[in-house]
Amino acid sequence: MEVLGLFSMPSWLVVILMVIAFLLMYTVYKQRYFKRLNIIGPTPIPFLGHMHHMVRKGFQGTDMEMTRIYGKCYGMFLGNIPQLIVSDPEMIKQVMVKQFSAFTNRPNTLLIRFSKFFDSAVPTVQGDYWKFLRSMLNPTFSSNKLRNQILCCRLFEAFVLDAMCCTIFGQQVESQRNPNDPFVQNAKKALNTGLVDAKILIFAIFPELYTLIREIPMLNQEAVDFFMQATKSALADRRQAQSGSYNDFLQLMINAHKEDGTDADDRNEMNVGFGAYKKRGMTDLEVLANAIMFILSTFDPTSNLLIFMSYCLATNQDVQERLRTEVNKELGKNKPTYDNVFNLTYMEMTVNETLRMYSPLQRLARSAVQDTVLCGVKIPKGLDVCVPIQFMHYDPKYWDNPHKFSPDRFSPENKDKIHPFTFLPFGVGPRSCIGLRQAILEAKMAIAALLQNFRIVTSPETEIPPKMDKRKVITCPMNGMYLRLEPL
Numbered sequence: 001m002e003v004l005g006l007f008s009m010p011s012w013l014v015v016i017l018m019v020i021a022f023l024l025m026y027t028v029y030k031q032r033y034f035k036r037l038n039i040i041g042p043t044p045i046p047f048l049g050h051m052h053h054m055v056r057k058g059f060q061g062t063d064m065e066m067t068r069i070y071g072k073c074y075g076m077f078l079g080n081i082p083q084l085i086v087s088d089p090e091m092i093k094q095v096m097v098k099q100f101s102a103f104t105n106r107p108n109t110l111l112i113r114f115s116k117f118f119d120s121a122v123p124t125v126q127g128d129y130w131k132f133l134r135s136m137l138n139p140t141f142s143s144n145k146l147r148n149q150i151l152c153c154r155l156f157e158a159f160v161l162d163a164m165c166c167t168i169f170g171q172q173v174e175s176q177r178n179p180n181d182p183f184v185q186n187a188k189k190a191l192n193t194g195l196v197d198a199k200i201l202i203f204a205i206f207p208e209l210y211t212l213i214r215e216i217p218m219l220n221q222e223a224v225d226f227f228m229q230a231t232k233s234a235l236a237d238r239r240q241a242q243s244g245s246y247n248d249f250l251q252l253m254i255n256a257h258k259e260d261g262t263d264a265d266d267r268n269e270m271n272v273g274f275g276a277y278k279k280r281g282m283t284d285l286e287v288l289a290n291a292i293m294f295i296l297s298t299f300d301p302t303s304n305l306l307i308f309m310s311y312c313l314a315t316n317q318d319v320q321e322r323l324r325t326e327v328n329k330e331l332g333k334n335k336p337t338y339d340n341v342f343n344l345t346y347m348e349m350t351v352n353e354t355l356r357m358y359s360p361l362q363r364l365a366r367s368a369v370q371d372t373v374l375c376g377v378k379i380p381k382g383l384d385v386c387v388p389i390q391f392m393h394y395d396p397k398y399w400d401n402p403h404k405f406s407p408d409r410f411s412p413e414n415k416d417k418i419h420p421f422t423f424l425p426f427g428v429g430p431r432s433c434i435g436l437r438q439a440i441l442e443a444k445m446a447i448a449a450l451l452q453n454f455r456i457v458t459s460p461e462t463e464i465p466p467k468m469d470k471r472k473v474i475t476c477p478m479n480g481m482y483l484r485l486e487p488l
């Protein structure tokens with residue numbers, strides 16, 4: 001084939017060059033997005049944007065570094081997908097609370113991690129459908145309901161798993177004594193998600209292919225099937241049992257369920273008003289998807305909170321002693337219960353300080369559902385807005401000596417001095433974590449039981465400070481956490 005009448009080339013080579021030129025033009029156009037909006041940010045590289053940075057430094061390292069350089073509002077790219085990173089408390093307030101109706105949804109970059117089955121689970125659903133599901137599930141997490149559910153009190157991953165199975169399925173799982181328990185094995189398999197994998201990479205480069213790429217299962221399907229089966233048989237048990245014999249999330253969701261419920265898998269429902277949902281309860285599919293999603297949303301953050309809290313106590317023996325004195329005074333030799341851990345004020349302060357220093361989630365994210373303006377910055381519909389949690393938790397403007405572990409920041413006298421919208425481990429606003437109360441309750445009970453019986457100390461293998469696994473979405477130690485428990 002002759003090119004511009006100047007020289008000849010085989011046609012296949014011309015086609016390849018044209019495809020490359022097209023792809024380059026595509027990525028350059030996409031990555032000029034923030035230039036068109038006059039928003040500053042680091043220069044992206046074609047196709048990858050700043051993904052190479054995220055893989056090398058993790059979300060946390062990238063956010064800390066870039067926010068220091070570019071300030072409180074700048075643009076970055078996950079591949080070709082623009083993400084506005086905001087760390088100004090007023091902007092956070094606007095996105096999460098004041099203009100919630102313009103930022104109701106989570107971005108596709110988060111949803112792509114879950115297969116279609118989770119289209120009816122509360123963290124992934126959108127608009128009015130989210131309002132409906134959240135309103136159905138909120139009562140399930142009320143203080144009164146939690147009082148009746150939390151019966152188990154054991155350790156870390158196994159503890160969290162046991163507590164989850166107990167609260168969600170009403171099922172006792174001996175995962176601490178039996179690490180081969182299928183619940184443990186499958187929970188670990190299902191949750192093994194990294195920052196970037198092939199599915200996210202393809203989506204980040206070609207976000208227009210969202211619907212197609214979404215079909216590729218990402219969470220380990222075998223593990224999801226296992227939990228689906230477990231939930232289905234638990235549902236069947238509930239149907240045969242006398243009403244009132246179960247007191248777990250599953251039962252509460254079933255109570256919000258009507259047999260004649262239309263199948264929520266119908267995507268058209270997304271477009272109807274909230275009022276239309278109000279006429280029905282939860283369908284089987286919604287109960288299933290949410291029960292499994294609770295397992296997935298709970299396991300890693302809660303067990304990592306316990307792991308980091310133990311690390312903080314082992315490296316701050318004075319805090320540990322003060323905490324043990326409080327536990328002994330309030331509980332004596334009694335087992336921790338919903339009621340007796342309620343008054344553990346110093347415990348709550350220590351949990352909060354651990355969450356500040358080691359927030360299990362590193363970013364909050366919302367997608368603009370309409371054009372809007374955020375503190376003078378034009379936000380077009382579809383732009384993802386992200387909040388770097390860890391940057392907010394370490395910003396010296398809001399926290400004195402932010403690298404120091406100091407539970408007293410959260411004392412009743414000091415709590416009111418914390419600048420609003422700077423402490424965000426559970427997010428903030430109507431779409432914040434539904435399981436906040438449960439997570440804090442579990443942490444208080446687990447640590448109280450531990451301190452009644454053991455002193456937590458470092459061992460020669462303890463990494464101080466712990467290296468973080470930058471490839472993970474959840475904050476977790478790279479090389480595990482080695483601590484010693486000395487019986488008292």
Ligand code: HEM
Nearest residue numbers: 122123297298301302361425426427428431432433435439
């Ligand atoms: C230490 C433990 C936990 C941490 C740090 C944590 C943190 C978070 C964060 C940061 C969000 C996003 C909030 C936002 O976008 O504003 C979230 C959402 C959510 N969490 Fe948690 N979480 C924890 C435990 C739990 C537990 C125990 C459950 C349930 C049993 C749970 C269920 C959920 C659900 C369903 C959502 C989505 C809410 C919605 O979209 O309406 N989480 N969590």
